[in-house]
Amino acid sequence: SKEAIEQIGRWAEQQGIGKRTVNYRLRDWGISRQRYWGTPIPMIYCDKCGILPVPEKDLPVLLPEDVKLTGTGLSPLGSSEEFVKTTCPKCGGPARRETDTMDTFVDSSWYFLRYCTPRDGKVLDPEALRFWMPVDQYIGGVEHAVLHLLYSRFFTRALRDLGLVKVSEPFKRLLTQGMVCKETLKCPEHGWLFPEEVREGKCIKCGKEVIRGRTEKMSKSKKNVVDPEYLIKKYGADTSRLFILFAAPPEKDLEWSDQGIEGCHRFLHRLWNYVHSRREELLKAKERPLKITTEGEGLYRKLHQSIKKITEDIRDRYQFNTAVASMMELFNELSSFN
Structure with a gap:
């Protein structure tokens, strides 16, 4: 148990025979992949000089266009003789390029930094990074929390240590959506x-x-x-969207319900019929009534309470389900008002 481990650690320290340390369960990350689409690994093999990096002036190494995608499991870049054969940057003799490409996580671990200036020729623009970073909101599945998010934080801190970015954490907020x-x-x-x-x-x-x-x-x-095309054809896209937002908070799993879809469809029908039946009145109505009747004060109060709650639910809490519920409550009160 954790308590036993703590007691053993304290006893070892008291006896002077050991001390507690943190044991990180980290493993080396093999980034090489036998794929065509990826960043070429900029290394050169020379029989005389050994393994050497591609000189900085020759970067980036571009993917060749004459590869044969055979599906045999070998690196596709190896099929391009023009790509593989090169000269050693040290001795000038014949050499070979690395034919594996980098794991796509190497690219996706810092793409958000490049998004700050996507059309700029520079890799990173310090002014743009100061303005845009860190990212306000990150949305991803649960696998992101242990893979992409971890790699992105590692890359950001490495780039910070190199003086290329000022932030230590790439994202301010994380929303992990349910299934x-x-x-x-x-x-x-x-x-x-x-x-x-x-x-x-x-x-x-x-x-x-x-x-x-x-x-x-x-x-x-x-x-x-469920077939999205069937849902849209039968109920319309708005019904499908409304049910997805209403059925559960975004961070929780959503249990699909045909009855729930039917309920959202009926609500939208009621809303449309209500507005359509009063179309002429609404077109003639002023932006704000000159005087609110005693009967209308409760509805007016409910309107502003709903605006406040819906705004906070969407903007601050991402609780779209309760925002939709508030809209339904407001409509029910509105439709019962004479």
Whole structure:
């Protein structure tokens, strides 16, 4: 247990036979990949001089256009004789280029710095970096927290130590969005089924009873997915968007619900019908009434309470679901007002 480890550490220090240290579970990162699309590793192999870096004046090393993408697992750059054959920068003799490219994480770990001046010829513009960095909001899946986010922080600190950037942390805020989940359906004979392959609890292929499994993140392999084109055709894009925002906070998993989609569709219909039926009144209405009636004071108060809450939910907390709920509450009060 943690308590036992602490006690052993204290005892070892008291006896003068050891001390506690932090053991980081870090491993060397092999960045070489046998791919064409990637940054060429700027190293040269000379039989006489050994392994040498490409001289700075010859950077960047550009990808050749005459490679053969064979799919054999070998580095595609190796198929370009013109790329591979070069001269040694030290002795001038024949040499070979490295044919592996860098892992794409090497590029994506600092792209946000380049976005500050994407059309500039310089790699990093100090003035632009001072203005734009650090990034205000980072949005990514949970895998980003242990991969891309870690690499980005490492690159930023390395560039800071080299004097190329002033910030130590690249991002101010992190939002890790949840997954969209749905119930799984399985046939004893045909395996995983799409929702449309089930009718009245039975597989339409063989008529056998379908096993309803647990709710998991949507995946093509388990077929617990919905067709966006079908949703948009039946309900419209606005209904789909509204349900996604309303069903759960963005950092939580969202459980897909056909009933939820239907509910959002009905709400938008009610809203559209309400506005459309009062179109002429709205066109004639002044921007602000000269006098608010006693009956209208409660609605006017609710309007401003809703504006405040919705603004804070969206701008400060990213709680889109409660913002949508507030809009629905406001509309319900508005539609019941005579």
